[in-house]
Amino acid sequence: MLRALVERIRQGHRTLPFPPPEDALPEGFRGRPALNPAACKDGCRACADACPTDAIRTEPALTLDLGRCLFCNECVKACPTGAIRFTSDYRMAATRREDLVVGTGKTRLAQPMDEAGRRLFARSLKLRQVSAGGSAGCELEAAALGNVVFDSGRFGIQFVASPRHADGLLVTGPVTTNMTTALEKTYDAIPSPKIVIAAGAAAISGGPFAGNPEVRDGADKVLPVDLYIPGHPPHPLTILDGVMRLLGRLRRD
């Protein structure tokens, strides 16, 4: 017992403040992309051709769909003029699917839910997690919210074992045919009102498996989704930021 306490004091307090300090993520972290179509050469499609998930459109204007993006950097490598770069901004979640499409205009991050929803969930949100073809990448990053560093429990956001105890569902994976029934049954078992969160490129669009006959290409093909959290997998801070915004607990910017 004493040894454990000594070790606890030696290792110190490790919880990251939220919102985190500016330097919480290293420079190389691939977060929200920034586009500069002014640099594009006429008719150049190098980025769109290089993209493994067809997340990029060059016509009518240069756009990048965060719901499909694997943050793999292939577009950056392919672009001869540096029109695309990934910033270290971890804030990317959106409440509407179309808000995930990044252009040059102002980005619309996740919007707070209505007053009644906030009153119910803002100070305590219990989520049931279902992996429906997820590779464990998104699941591990979601589970990391429970560790001492990200500690989402301090905001009342926790994962629970039973859907009966949950206020909502966090779905990962492209939703395989073989998991569809289990996912629907879990959703049905959650008492209403309830929310659904799709975390990761696979859960939003099918990710690298989009188009495979064995998958459904994302959670919103099966359930009504209230929050989309991009990433492959999303960083725990990206998940926390999205949920906190949905709960109306962050200032809008």
Add this chain to the structure above:
Amino acid sequence: MTALPSLARVPNGGTTPLGDVPRLKIDAFREAIAGGIPGGRLVSLFGMPERHDRLRLIAVLAPPGERALAVTSTEVEERYPALTVLLPQAHLFEREIAEQWGVRPEGHPWLKPVRYHRSYRPGRDAWNRRESDPLIPGFTDFFEVAGEEVHEVGVGPVHAGVIEPGHFRFQCHGERVIHLEIALGYQHRGVERSLEGGPDKRTIHRIETIAGDTAVGHALAHSQLIEALSGTEVPPRGQAIRSVALELERLANHAGDLGALSGDVGYLPAASFCGRLRGDLLNLTLLACGSRMGLGWVRPGGIGFGIDFEPETQRRISYSLPLAISDLERSFGLMRANSTVRARFEETGALPRVTCEELGIVGVAARASGLERDVRRDLPLGRYVEAPIACATWSSGDVFARARVRWEECAISSAHILETLRSLPRGVSRREPGPLEPSSFAVSLVEGWRGEICHTAVTDERGRFRRYKIVDPSFHNWMGLAMAMRDQPISDFPLCNKSFNLSYSGHDL
């Protein structure tokens, strides 16, 4: 007697013309696999459609003490005598072949579906199911134990934690588990089939998502395969950095597992410390390649474009890693010093060495039962040729052994990384691979953090993937978990499960 050898030798990361892979009669094939190599282990076994509606079965074996793999093949039609009756470790491979190609291995003791998908050859179904019959995952004839006070417990597919789905069916007598049957397939995304006709721009991303916690391991196995098929030699700097990537992945996962094991027995100090340390180790990977899971770090020909160790990155890893390992050592020390933790870990879920040998168990689980089995040592490639890895083993085969082997491997991996960074070769870190050799067979093994990863490919006459076979270590080891649960109290299942920590998606593909 034929003068031709019944087994062709192919080195790890090697290739051979498909025509040089022996094509035996079924009897000779069975003999070559079951008795051809005493003590040999089945690394991979898969089907590939041939002309005239025939199916070619290709087997890869690991002969003990040899620095090469042995390959052979046969052709079958609708049915053939099962290998499993001669070699139990073939059991899941043969179930997979039956499900994928509608071929029946006669005499297989428990021929059931593996992933619950339609046969890849329409009209041919090993169980004579019609196309119109619904396919319900987990719907199969489970083993049942009859008798008074015997009861059945079904768990999953959705589990209580933030983990992947699978169904566990226990046959119990009171608290005691008589038999556990594991039914998976819920995560089946059609990975192997989607790779056929490749490589293309999606290939590597699918490979990295086979098991998201093993992105580096699978990317490395795939890269070695492409390099073999294209005759690409990876520069020493690229080899060295790739081994750093693989060992960092091992460290982060082992640290996380030690914490999870501690949490499962209710010892929260070490659970908290290890959870934080896992993140710190992932952040070193993030620092190096921009992704906590190591996505994009390993690529065919070397490492990802534009990712190379800046001296600053190298310095920060060399500085932070020993601190993390020291904290991990203290955390594991706390666990070992705690009598409750020891009492829960020791003699729980013991897997006898002989069972490991029979089932072809790999990785941490095999080493924890005293088997010296490690691709980095037995079939080394790249950096591991010049920097041999010590094989950490323990003899008790229980949860404690699997925890202890993990900790020892952390210490070994950390030393490997620090030494590699000290002597990091200069020069380029990647070489662009050319086109793939047509009509060839290639095999590549990597010791991922869970154990042996095997990728095998056969190319067509244009040098595209005609067949791509993936074996995640979980494929071998799920049966090990089932055996470890025999005669255990059912309440120890979460702990035993965690001590194996197998991949559902890596199994389901």
